[in-house]
Amino acid sequence: MSTDTTPPTPGTPAVGGTLNVVVPAARQGLSPAAREAVARGIPKETERGYDGDWRRFEAWAVAVGRCPLPCTGETLTEYVTWLTLTPRPRTGHPYKPASIDRAMASIVVAHQAAEIPPPHQTGARLVLKGYERRLKETKDPRGRVAQAAAATPRILRQMIAATDLSTPIGLRDAAALTNGFALAARRSEAALLDWEDLAEVEEGLAYNVYRPKVNNDQPLGVPYGTYPSTCPVRAMKAWAKCLIDHGRQLTGPILLRIDRHGRIAHRMTRHGKEIGDPQGRMTGEAIGDIVTRAARRAELNKNPDDLLPDLPARWTGHSVRRGYAEASRQAKKDPIESARHGGWVDGSKAFAGYHDRADMWDEELNPLFGIGL
Structure with a gap:
């Protein structure tokens, strides 16, 4: 294997300063405005992940005397091998396969943004495949895909039952949990x-949901629920009444931050400077924390449908989305329409995987039922 020791070529960032890649002078065809426009095409959460991944790759390449951009297939293979062998300072273990896969994607995106052909991935993919096989064969937990536990309607009822609906925080959390599930958000x-x-209609609530990951606006109808405790329409109306009672108008963000004193959309400062959204809009991370706290209140420390029940459940913001997917399958809803309702693309492997989990105990689909065991 040859050594790629070409030093980095000075240049400017390829994507609006976000991915700190070095573009050869002869290929610097994009203006700063164009590079910034390219960066805006990447979802914020993905952009943050790619940014960190790229910086780590760039630092490694410079340290070992390899060129990060353009990167050769050999350099990519060496880097993936290094990721599978080198313990991370925070965990003491090498990266998980999913993290390595994202690191590879960040390198490809950096090349595409700089209008440079990305490196060949054959060798790197073989290294990653062998790493995944080794982790699975040795029963290493890093070989398992870490999935959020499914917040199905039964679980949601437990969460809501442990939530104090006499407080603004409780009413907001109930609205977030039930409507997050109903929208598979x-x-x-x-x-x-x-x-x-959203608009209140006779049947319930009519939403227009923007889905950044697939970049489309989606009209969705959320009907009244069968169980009052987990009815998304009733929960949202109760949250709206709470805001009106506190002198707020129903305009701007629906989910607002609330401090421990019950102050809604309060002004936050740090060292005298205002921080956070000025309207009080919650971040995605804070909304995920609503699910985590609700599971803790309900003492849902174990995942009842996990194949390894001794492992603690992962209750995250994604739990309501996964719960919707599994519940739609258990109710035998049309998989194509169910996926589209939740903003999954047709043929989504992630959505199909959730359905596979829901099918395990279906007597019509599991061939072991009724065969005489």
């Missing part, structure tokens, strides 16, 4: 919801 999607995005 990602955290980023729930954070973007404004009161102008």
